[in-house]
Structures are given as C-alpha cells and as structure tokens.
Amino acid sequence: MLETKNLEKVYQTGDRALDDVSVTLDGTEVVAMIGPSGAGKSTFIRCINRLVEPTSGDVWLDDVELTALSKPELQRERRNIGMVFQEYGLVERLTVMENVLSGRLGYVGFWQSLRRKFPPDAIEHAYETLERVGLRGYENKRVDALSGGQRQRVGIARAVLQRPKLLLVDEPTSSLDPETSHAVMELLAEIAVDTDVPVVINIHEVHLAEEFADRILGLSDGSLVFDGPPAELDEAAKTRVYQGATDSVGASRSTGESADNQLSQDELLTKNG
Template sequence: MLRTENLGKTYATGDEALKDVSVEIGGREVVAMIGPSGAGKSTFVRCINRLTEPTAGTVTLDGTELTALGKKELRNARRDIGMVFQEYNLVERLTVMENVLSGRLGYVSTWKAFRRNFSQKDVQRAYDLLELVGLDDMENKRVDELSGGQRQRVGIARAVIQEPKIILADEPTSSLDPETSRDVMRLLTDIAVDRNIPVLINIHEVHLAEQYADRILGLHDGNLVFDGRTAELTGDAKDVIYRDEGMPEAPAAETAADTASTTDKPTDPVPVEE
C-alpha cells in the first residue's frame, strides 16, 4: 500500500507544485493521474521515490516511511519502486538484455554490478519478461536500434524485474504514436492484474486514462481536486480538473478506436512492434 499524507513541494522560486496531496494506492489497481500542464503530476510521481524531494508531508510504502530514510536506506527502498520514464532512461549503447538486468543492480554487490555478473535465475527472469513484453529474440540488440515503443517496453521489463511493490509511470505514452500508446497501456494494466502490482500512471491523454485505468486522480495547480473511479469522471469533473486550461482532445483516429472498443480493459497479447 502506498500512502501520501499532506504531500507538498515548494521550489526555491516559491512556486508550489504540490499542496497537501493525500492518497492511498494498493492492490492491483491502475491509477491514472491527469491534469493540465504544470498541475504537479510529474512532481507528485517523482516525490514518491524522492527523485524530487518533497518539502512537506510523508510518503509511506507498506509501512516504510520513505520520506524519513537516509541515502543508504532510500537506495534499498527504491528496489520496491519500479519506475517507467517518459524518455525511457535506458543506456542506449548497451543491449536490451543488459538494460533489463540493470533493474537487478540494487540486489547485487558493487563488484558484481560493475562486472554485470547476474545470477542465472535473474537472466532467466529477464528472458521471461522480454517474452511478456513482446521482445523475445531481441535480447542482443542495442537499445539505440529500437523504436520508441520497443524502448518503452524495455523500460517496463526493467521495472518489473525489480519485483516492485508499485510501478510508477511518468508520461509513458507521450512520445509514442496512438497505436503503440494503447499497446503500452494495455501492457501496464495486464502487469498490474497478473502480478498484483498497483500501477500509478501520470498521463496527458485523458482518453487513454478513461479506457485503461480503474481510478482517476485529478490535479489542478498542485491540488488534488478529483479522486474517483473512472466511471465517475464526468464532464463536470473534467471541468473542475482543467477549468480554463482546456482538456486535451484525442486525435480523430484514436477517438474512433476508443469508441469501437469495450469498456473492459483488453487482455489480448501485446503485439510485437515492427
């Protein structure tokens, strides 16, 4: 269970990015955080694992108060938090397999990490995850040879191999085309269900949040202004979240695809991207 209580972030400029945000996320739910640009969505996600240091409030994961940990303790605690980044955050000169296995670095000694000496169990787990994300037989490719969608799948596999207690995804679809974005969202939701891991996704595309998330968090100007099931995200609720900012609209082709789909989260296998 992830719990934030009165989480706040004020920058040195005096700008308040977050204001007393309190939420609980657990089980295997997929939670999408939406809101206009500058609402504090990325700041919230990054404050959870202290890539950005909060200035107020607490973050607790399964009874461990992350905001109270020193550097060494925080390093160990971060093994329990899988992170999927907007710009992938991969080592492009390394292979797909090496990037996935980097998710196990927190579990091996410094010497083994330097030599990239991982156990056979970890290697087999990496092969299994590459098959799961649709990248089997690509383990020896360098990451800089992959498409954006394939790189994002490597990032997801790297997060899952940590065996985390929660996965945080910071705008995982913002650099992808509509079809690949749906593939990535489907993959994240399937992982949440199959592995019983809650997933928190900071996402700009509201239509994808509505299609794939179980629950929606709405931020506006650093304030949590909506917290409810996806079906409760009415037009009035969207107006509260976006107000004068204007809600981003789905591309026409994407809208048609969403209309044709069911309201249930898809469970069909993720196709391999050509």
C-alpha cells in the same frame, strides 16, 4: 499500500507544485493521474521515491515512511519501487538484455554489477519478462536501434525485473503514436494484474486513462480535485481538473519539473548502477 499525507512541494522559484495532496492506494489497481501541464503530476510521482524531495508531508510504502529514510536506507527501499521514465532512461549503447538486467543492480554486489554478472534466476526472469513485453528475440540488439515504443517496453521490462511493490510510470505515451500508446497502456494494465502490483501512471491522454485505469486522480494547480473511477469522470469533473491552471503558472511549473525530471533520472541511474 502507498499513502501520501499532506504532500507539498514548493520549488525555489516559489511555485507550489503540490498543495496538501493526500492519497491512499491499495491492491493491484491501475491509477491514472491526469491534469494540465504543470499541474504537479510528475512532481507527485517523483516525490514518492524522493527523486524530488517534498517540501513537507509524508510518504509511506506499507509500514516504511519513505520521507524519513536516510540516503542509504532510501537506496535500499527504492528496490521496491519500479520507475518507468518518460524519456526511457536507458543506456543506449548497451543491449536490450543489459538494460533489462540493470533492474537487478540493487540486489547484486558491486563487482558483479561492474562485470555484468547476474544470477541464473535473474537472467531467466529477464527472458520471461522480454517475452511478456513482446521483445523476445531482441535481447542482443542495442537500445539505440529500437523504436520509441520498443524502448518504452524495455523500460517497463527493467522495472518489472526489480520485482517491485509499486510501479510508477511517467507519461509512457507522450512520444508514441496512438496504436503504440494503446498497446503500452494495455501492457501496463496486464502487468498490474499478473504481478499483483499497483501501477501509478502520469498521463495526458484522458481517453486512455478512462479505458485502462481502475481509478483516476485529477490534479489542478497542485491540488487533488478529483479522485474516483473512470465512470465518474464526467464533463463537470474534467472542467474542475483542467480549468484551474493558467498558462503562466503552468509554464513556470513545467520548467521546474523538467529540470527536476532530468536531474532525478540521472541520479536514479547512478544510484542503481
């Protein structure tokens, strides 16, 4: 179970990205977070694994209060939280297999990771995961030779290899064509069921959220203004979600979130490897 209690984030600019957001997620549901740019969607996801530090509030994963952990404790607990980045977060000079196996870096010793020596069961699981995401046969290709959709699948495979309790996905379809976007969302929904893991997806395409999510959270100006199944996301609900943010506030928050996103991605990769 994931629970956020009264979660708030105020950037140094004074912009409030999250305002008293309390959510409880349980089971293997696919949860889509929607809202205008700058509404706080990426900030919410990154506050869960503390790639962005919340200003106040609590985050719990099962019986562990993530917001109370020291840095070493947090590093260990992050093994239970898979993360798929909008910009993939892959090491492009490495092969597909090397990138996927980096999902196990939190479980092997320093020298093993330095020499890229992984247990046989991890390698077997990597092959199985590549098969699941439709990339079997690509394991020896360099990531910089792949398409955007293929890179996104590598990022998903890496996160799955962690065997996480929770999978966080930040705008997986933002740079993909409609057909590939549909395939990626379908894959994430299948993974939620097959691995018995809840998936939280920050997404702009409302029609994809309605098609693939079991539950939709709507953020507007950092506040949770909708929480329910797709069938209840009527025009009135969409208006509540999308009419709140002004262009000036959204632009300011987007700038703050973009900076945090890039720094946080580099930080996570460093911590994991």
